Amino acid sequence: MENATRLDLASGFLEATQAGDDEKADEILAMIAAERESRLFEEIGKLTRQLHDTLSSVRIDSDLAGIAEHEIPDAKERLNFVIEKTEEAANRTMDAVEEILPLSETIRTRAGQLQQDWSRFQRREMDVSEFRKMGDELVDFLNELTVNSDKIHTGLNDILMAQDFQDLTGQVIRKVITVVQDVESSLVNLIRATGVSAAPKKQVSETEAEGPQLNAENKENVMNGQDDVDDLLSSLGF
């Protein structure tokens, strides 16, 4: 309502009151009140809408709160589990290898020795007692070979079984991917609700450690294997 109308109402009210016309005065008062009320309602309407929007983003926040409180610590635990499992598998495998390698080495050495002895025999460079000795060594060797073959077989099976980590870690990692996707969509919703625009991507120093590169073939400045590295170093004079 414009100020002119207000003045009219005000003077009208004054007149009516002075003239003792209570009915008219009340009527004008009611009109003034109505104007104030509609303004008030407009303001309340605005505030309500703001409150509603804030509440909606708070609801999204509480999704995020849930994610922060449960899913993310859970995801961290899961990833630590992956590290533990893979370390365990690697060590189990290396244990088996460290046990088998010496056995394999022993077999190789003794077989080589017997080969030489046999060649000597074939060239008739061996006397009877040496031949008998070779016979005994052969028996020993074959006995030892039987025992060692069993151990090697067991060891190889242990190595096979140690690979069971992959199935478990695979499942766990899939679950973590789900968590990451949840976080991603909650964050996207929050960003949309609050109208925050993405900050420019942080500039990573060219030589900052990044761990193993995925998709090396498609990245221009990433070496794809030892040969690429060697080529680069040669070109630098190494």
Place this chain on the structure above:
Amino acid sequence: MNKDMKILIVDDFSTMRRIIKNLLRDLGFTNTDEADDGQTALPKLEAGGFDFLVTDWNMPGMQGIDLLKAVRAHPDLKELPVLMVTAESKREQIIEAAQAGVNGYIVKPFTAATLKEKIDKIFERIETTA
């Protein structure tokens, strides 16, 4: 190249240290010691007695590249042969390592043959320039 030379293996993953230790043993190098970070490696090197350093790049305390630079800056250690064995494979990183004075650079995953080849090459070069 002396098979008895004392080698320090530095990597924050114990499984990788174990692999390298085993590979070196297969090549005849049995005199090895380990450290789990550049930070724990440096004092060991400074205490003396090491003839060769094999180090990773990405480590939480002191990175391999910084260990390398510290070694090259140290009066007693500057001639120490250093081989980096790492997953870091960006051009800029390899250049930085080369400029910092690394003697060899192996990217993971690697083979036993590659390790042998690079070690031989490093000591061949040292012996010819000696």
